[in-house]
Amino acid sequence: MPFYIGLVHYPVYNKRGEVIVSAITNLDLHDLARLARTYGAERFYVINPLIDQQDLIRRIRGHWVGGHGAWYNKDRSEAMSLISVVSTLEEALDEIRVKEETAPILIATDARNDRGETVPYPFVREIVMSHRAAIVLFGTAWGMAKELIRDADYLLEPIMGVSEYNHLSVRTAAAITLDRLFLQN
Amino acid sequence: MPFYIGLVHYPVYNKRGEVIVSAITNLDLHDLARLARTYGAERFYVINPLIDQQDLIRRIRGHWVGGHGAWYNKDRSEAMSLISVVSTLEEALDEIRVKEETAPILIATDARNDRGETVPYPFVREIVMSHRAAIVLFGTAWGMAKELIRDADYLLEPIMGVSEYNHLSVRTAAAITLDRLFLQN
Numbered sequence: 238m239p240f241y242i243g244l245v246h247y248p249v250y251n252k253r254g255e256v257i258v259s260a261i262t263n264l265d266l267h268d269l270a271r272l273a274r275t276y277g278a279e280r281f282y283v284i285n286p287l288i289d290q291q292d293l294i295r296r297i298r299g300h301w302v303g304g305h306g307a308w309y310n311k312d313r314s315e316a317m318s319l320i321s322v323v324s325t326l327e328e329a330l331d332e333i334r335v336k337e338e339t340a341p342i343l344i345a346t347d348a349r350n351d352r353g354e355t356v357p358y359p360f361v362r363e364i365v366m367s368h369r370a371a372i373v374l375f376g377t378a379w380g381m382a383k384e385l386i387r388d389a390d391y392l393l394e395p396i397m398g399v400s401e402y403n404h405l406s407v408r409t410a411a412a413i414t415l416d417r418l419f420l421q422n
Numbered sequence: 423m424p425f426y427i428g429l430v431h432y433p434v435y436n437k438r439g440e441v442i443v444s445a446i447t448n449l450d451l452h453d454l455a456r457l458a459r460t461y462g463a464e465r466f467y468v469i470n471p472l473i474d475q476q477d478l479i480r481r482i483r484g485h486w487v488g489g490h491g492a493w494y495n496k497d498r499s500e501a502m503s504l505i506s507v508v509s510t511l512e513e514a515l516d517e518i519r520v521k522e523e524t525a526p527i528l529i530a531t532d533a534r535n536d537r538g539e540t541v542p543y544p545f546v547r548e549i550v551m552s553h554r555a556a557i558v559l560f561g562t563a564w565g566m567a568k569e570l571i572r573d574a575d576y577l578l579e580p581i582m583g584v585s586e587y588n589h590l591s592v593r594t595a596a597a598i599t600l601d602r603l604f605l606q607n
């Protein structure tokens with residue numbers, strides 16, 4: 238603690254392994270904002286360099302935080318107010334640095350197990366439970382670009398269920414990750 | 423084990439506490455099918471009594487299991503093939519009874535803590551880890567009707583994060599529930 242999450246739309250891979258900017262998925266914003274609120278994150282950074290996508294995120298956020306949605310659903314408003322739109326990860330890190338007066342520990346996540354050396358959940362739990370600021374990044378599309386993972390301080394081990402299958406949505410993967418970091422023994 | 427999950431679209435509450443049939447959310451189908459596959463569920467029952475909604479679910483399933491989607495994304499196809507469309511919970515239970523030659527233990531979930539006596543995760547984990555068949559039900563909209571919860575064998579305790587806020591989406595709540603049942607110590 239203090240703890241942040243980020244949803245990366247660039248640089249991420251498409252199905253063919255090419256680096257792309259992914260498009261916003263409305264329910265990603267809602268689900269991750271509600272998770273951020275549930276697990277006590279300070280902010281939920283939505284990282285997307287495209288101006289029209291940023292405008293879309295701000296419109297969705299605005300509807301729930303200041304518009305009709307705030308009146309319709311106060312709980313949703315509370316969650317969506319945690320969203321902060323930034324063009325790059327660097328911008329999010331700068332904002333955290335200013336607020337926390339220290340650089341946050343950068344923790345990447347990936348479903349694949351060939352992206353580099355990983356650390357187990359208990360290790361990252363120690364970090365987020367310490368006084369140090371930390372940000373956990375989740376990738377959209379076919380996952381974060383290798384360069385971004387390489388720049389992270391740590392790469393969290395992939396989520397494995399009871400089978401070899403590990404193709405979860407970013408929404409459900411983020412839910413499991415946060416629950417494991419904050420509530421598992 | 424054997425283990426089943428069900429997503430209830432009727433009877434559920436709307437915001438005003440009236441019993442309604444909720445509409446299908448495409449990403450609920452995808453996210454819960456992928457969770458079912460990840461955590462080893464035998465089947466994912468989508469419970470909705472409306473014929474047009476059932477047709478919609480079958481079309482989505484068909485696209486991914488037998489159509490273009492199966493070619494495009496084999497992993498998704500594998501998950502979506504677990505979907506079974508039924509009109510009522512009773513229909514799902516009948517199907518399980520025939521297959522397992524025993525009635526499954528029926529476990530309801532709810533975000534609220536005023537729905538009746540609840541049981542903790544370790545208790546339900548014992549059940550799903552035993553040889554008995556079990557089905558865990560997740561409600562859409564503002565949650566399952568009280569009558570349905572009353573008919574269940576057990577009601578699982580609500581998911582609480584690190585704050586008092588417990589307004590997760592059914593997608594992320596199902597993810598956390600399954601991970602806690604199958605992977606937490």
